[in-house]
Amino acid sequence: MDTYIDDIGSFPLPTGIRRDDYAKAYEMARIAITNGDDPYQDPFIEQIFCTTVVNSFKCKLATGLNIPNYPQHFNGMRQVGDAIHTAMANGSFVVEEKNAILPELYVLNREAKRISEGIGKKIELRVSIFGPLEQYLNEVGTTAYPDVLCGFAQTINRFAKNSILNTKYIETKVISIDEPSLGHSPFTGSTELIKETLEKTCDFKGPTRQIHLHFASAIHDLMVVKGIDVLSFEYAASPKNIDTISKSMLDAADKQIRVGVARTDIDAIWAEFYDKGIPQPLAEQIVESTETIKKRYWIAKAKYGDRMTFTGPDCGMGSWPSQDAAALLLKRCVTAVKTV
Numbered sequence: 001m002d003t004y005i006d007d008i009g010s011f012p013l014p015t016g017i018r019r020d021d022y023a024k025a026y027e028m029a030r031i032a033i034t035n036g037d038d039p040y041q042d043p044f045i046e047q048i049f050c051t052t053v054v055n056s057f058k059c060k061l062a063t064g065l066n067i068p069n070y071p072q073h074f075n076g077m078r079q080v081g082d083a084i085h086t087a088m089a090n091g092s093f094v095v096e097e098k099n100a101i102l103p104e105l106y107v108l109n110r111e112a113k114r115i116s117e118g119i120g121k122k123i124e125l126r127v128s129i130f131g132p133l134e135q136y137l138n139e140v141g142t143t144a145y146p147d148v149l150c151g152f153a154q155t156i157n158r159f160a161k162n163s164i165l166n167t168k169y170i171e172t173k174v175i176s177i178d179e180p181s182l183g184h185s186p187f188t189g190s191t192e193l194i195k196e197t198l199e200k201t202c203d204f205k206g207p208t209r210q211i212h213l214h215f216a217s218a219i220h221d222l223m224v225v226k227g228i229d230v231l232s233f234e235y236a237a238s239p240k241n242i243d244t245i246s247k248s249m250l251d252a253a254d255k256q257i258r259v260g261v262a263r264t265d266i267d268a269i270w271a272e273f274y275d276k277g278i279p280q281p282l283a284e285q286i287v288e289s290t291e292t293i294k295k296r297y298w299i300a301k302a303k304y305g306d307r308m309t310f311t312g313p314d315c316g317m318g319s320w321p322s323q324d325a326a327a328l329l330l331k332r333c334v335t336a337v338k339t340v
Helices: 019-034 043-061 076-089 103-119 132-139 146-162 191-201 239-243 247-253 266-275 290-307 323-338
Strands: 123-130 170-178 208-212 230-234 256-262 308-313
Touching (some): 019 043, 019 103, 043 323, 076 132, 103 123, 132 191, 239 290, 290 308, 290 323, 308 323
Parallel strands (some): 123 170, 170 208, 208 230, 230 256, 256 308
């Protein structure tokens, strides 16, 4: 079975686009879409948000990724968190369906024909959404209240269902529920409560359902969660993670795995160069070599075989210094995997 190359989501803004301007345009676009208005009618939204989403997505496509994530330039927690705040102000932890939208997908769906014809094939899309546990930890805290957590699960489920596109030009192939704190937070919820929460979240059909973790310590408890197809963890920056999960465990649970094979921990990478007396490393330096990525991929693929159905960078690259540097990393991932 082939291994698909995807990315986790976040991506640097293009040169010339200020983060504050993009955030403002994003919020304006979200309001317009939820009100049933056309965001393209506002020149500021069209130029700063819509055009940026399209150009950044084209940049990702040009790297050769099989299933690129929509370009996540806005704060990932706020994508859902802002809508949750609105719901909470109205006395609920469940976001209304019309408000459970990602504006980036509105733009990509609208521009799909043009983009698809430009690349000569149908767009296969990955959608990342921060999960109910991460949102709960951010909004409520570590003490588990099952009824509140259930509301968060229902909210993420609505965002997921509203993110499923399937037209002649674009199809949502993967939805990833991102839970970076799972297994490394003092959350008081039981394993059974976490299982119930994630099963409610992943109760949708169509796309492959991933769950992305920063560490593999929680994966054991996720083997029994119905609705999760692919378990994802970082390997490049955390090599010991691969020792935690065996192929026999995946076989027994009938789960697939995604292994990150290229480092994206940019702060640590910068620090390593600084310690070497190189305060301003070039993109060619901060991106790992194709051979390094290839070696990691080979080790992971040899261990998991057909159970390893996805690979790519460890995590997102929103804090990377430029799109050129981030795109170079994606290109090297693609080259490494395709030449093994």
